[in-house]
Amino acid sequence: MNKFWRWRPSPAVRIALGLVSLTVTLVLVGEMFTGYPTDRGDLVRRYNAQLARSLGQQLATGLNAGPEGAATVQRVLADTQQREPRLLSARVLDAQGRALGQVGAHAAQWRLEPGAPSTVDNIRVPLMLNDQPWGEVQLAFVPIAPHTLAGWLQQPFLRWLAFLAGMGLLVYLLYLRRVLRHLDPNAAVPERVRAAFDTLTEGVLVLDPAGRVMLANQAFSLLHNEAPQALVGRDAASLPWLLAALPEDQRQPPPWRRAAQLKQPVLQVPLRLAGDPRIAGQRERQLVMNCAPISDEGRVRGCLASFSDVTELQERTERLHAALQEISASQSEIERKNEELTLLATRDALTGIFNRRSLMQQAELRFAEARAAGTPISCIMCDIDHFKSVNDRYGHAGGDRVIQGAAKALLRGLRLNDFVGRYGGEEFCVVLPGGTLEQAREVAERLREDVEANLGSALREHADVRVTMSFGVAEIAPDLADPSALIDLADQALYHAKKTGRNRVIAWTSRNAETAGAA
Numbered sequence: 001m002n003k004f005w006r007w008r009p010s011p012a013v014r015i016a017l018g019l020v021s022l023t024v025t026l027v028l029v030g031e032m033f034t035g036y037p038t039d040r041g042d043l044v045r046r047y048n049a050q051l052a053r054s055l056g057q058q059l060a061t062g063l064n065a066g067p068e069g070a071a072t073v074q075r076v077l078a079d080t081q082q083r084e085p086r087l088l089s090a091r092v093l094d095a096q097g098r099a100l101g102q103v104g105a106h107a108a109q110w111r112l113e114p115g116a117p118s119t120v121d122n123i124r125v126p127l128m129l130n131d132q133p134w135g136e137v138q139l140a141f142v143p144i145a146p147h148t149l150a151g152w153l154q155q156p157f158l159r160w161l162a163f164l165a166g167m168g169l170l171v172y173l174l175y176l177r178r179v180l181r182h183l184d185p186n187a188a189v190p191e192r193v194r195a196a197f198d199t200l201t202e203g204v205l206v207l208d209p210a211g212r213v214m215l216a217n218q219a220f221s222l223l224h225n226e227a228p229q230a231l232v233g234r235d236a237a238s239l240p241w242l243l244a245a246l247p248e249d250q251r252q253p254p255p256w257r258r259a260a261q262l263k264q265p266v267l268q269v270p271l272r273l274a275g276d277p278r279i280a281g282q283r284e285r286q287l288v289m290n291c292a293p294i295s296d297e298g299r300v301r302g303c304l305a306s307f308s309d310v311t312e313l314q315e316r317t318e319r320l321h322a323a324l325q326e327i328s329a330s331q332s333e334i335e336r337k338n339e340e341l342t343l344l345a346t347r348d349a350l351t352g353i354f355n356r357r358s359l360m361q362q363a364e365l366r367f368a369e370a371r372a373a374g375t376p377i378s379c380i381m382c383d384i385d386h387f388k389s390v391n392d393r394y395g396h397a398g399g400d401r402v403i404q405g406a407a408k409a410l411l412r413g414l415r416l417n418d419f420v421g422r423y424g425g426e427e428f429c430v431v432l433p434g435g436t437l438e439q440a441r442e443v444a445e446r447l448r449e450d451v452e453a454n455l456g457s458a459l460r461e462h463a464d465v466r467v468t469m470s471f472g473v474a475e476i477a478p479d480l481a482d483p484s485a486l487i488d489l490a491d492q493a494l495y496h497a498k499k500t501g502r503n504r505v506i507a508w509t510s511r512n513a514e515t516a517g518a519a
Contacts, residue, residue: 014233015170020165027164045120048141051087052118055080056125056137059092065130073101075273078326086142092127094135109140193305202286203307208271209300211236211257220307221289223273232465245271245287253478256303259291265301266291271307286314337365350400351407359421359429363483370476378440379483380430381490382410382470385424385502390467398459399426405458406451413447429487437475437507444471444505454505468503470494 009105048398055076062072077090081103089104112122123139140480197204203220205213212235216228224241237254247270255266271287287307294302346358346384354362363379384390384406391399403426410428412419415435423429430447448471456465472494481488493508500506 013173016169020168021174023168024161024165027161033111044096044141044144048086048120048123051080051084052123052125052137052139055090055139056127059137060127060129063127063134065469072093077101077103087139088142089140091138092135093138095133100135104140106138106140110138135251165514176203185484202309205236205305205307206294207236207255207303209260209302211260211303212253223285223307224340226320241273242271247274252368255291259293260303262302263293263295275492278297278331283311285307285311287311327460348407351404351422353407353428354419354421355409356421356423359423359431360483362419362421363429363431363487367483367486370433375434376476377434377486378432378435378439378473378475379486379490380432380447381423381492381494382428382430382469383498384426385468385470385498394459394462397417398462401458402426402455404409405455405467406469409451409455409508410447413443413450415443418443423487429490431483437473440473440475441505443509444473446503447471448503470497470502471505472497472508473505474508 036507058076058080059073062076071371073092077284080123081087081090087104088297089102089106089109091102091106092100092101097368110122112119112124118124121141121143123141125137127134127136197215198218200217200219204215204217204222205220208214212233215230216231218228221228221231224239230238236256242250250269253261255269257381259266269288269289269291271289273285273287286309287308288310289305291305292302294304346354348355366377369375384402387399387402392400393400402420406426406428407420407422410430414430416422417434418430418432420428420430421478430443432443435443448469451469455467455469458467459465472490472492474486474489474493476486478487489508493506497504497506
């Protein structure tokens, strides 16, 4: 059953059907304008009218015969119906509408209203007696136009057309099969060339300028299981599976017509060919189509279209892409882990700010930049006052929260380029690139005030706790060889702040080490 529906007529059959259709059309048009063959309806109409006149004359003669007229009328009607099979019924009426005779089921066959003119199937003939209107005879004939399919099939003209179509198809087919052997482009191709054409793994179509298939190799026919011979003569754009495989923006016009119009190749057109559900296990295939015009002295004679199956290559590409994505994901994970390791290596675990090693690395870099550019750089050393008593009173957990709060307060009060690190247990170091001693002292004073006002809140479960910090400030000097020396000066200033009362800022100068100010 599937094979039947998949069958496609050969070019000879299609051309023969077209010629038969044209022949029948010409016959119908010729009959309309020439009147040949004779209109059967007109013949029937004339015959019915002649029969009605003849019957009317016989009935008028019978009525003039005297008392036996009524019997004569019935006998004439019966004889006429027996002789004429097309006469379905007849009835004779007098002037008062009384029936004097009737044959057949006249009430069912008579469809004319009183006074209505006669038709082809229903005819009324007036009867005259002594040159006076006496009545009428009503005749009902078999309708010219049948009302059923069986009736239509019995029409001679229709049988004549059917005979003409059947015999024409047979004669045209036999003739065209012989003629197309000389016109078929496949017949003009030598067998060895055809065999080589079919050995190509790519599907190939040779199209004429109108896009009709002239040649198709075996590889192309296997794309949709159609014989190459069945494709010859068909418009490539009429292949629904081929158009459906094209991207929507490539369908109007299709690539082969665009190549012929532009007179240049249209390359790398992707096609997605759906699997045939009638073939078990057939999957969707990926194709690439290339179209090149066939030119002769500048005139396009056709187009050559090739179809490469890249399904396996596409699948390998997708697998490779998936593998690359996995590698990229792994690389991203490695980079994330490295960032975590770098963070762990450079940041203090408790506060999240620079640890001492990273702080010194950054300080050395900025110290060298300042020395080379001749710009200032300052350092602030700070320490939590009475931290041991905080630990003793609130435990190590409380001490850790105070250290974390101090780190947050320092970060909150720094400028954009400044950085801070945990130098020791409760000791912090702040480096201010480009900052002078006075600027560093202002920053330190602001930090001190913030710490004094807010650091105690780090111990949330203990109200009214006051925690302060002491600050020492120093600026780069010509005799300082490295950042360690600068940090040492700031540490000495911090020592003086601790010795002179805590919760204050002391600045170290190159002239002396006395207290420069306190908040």
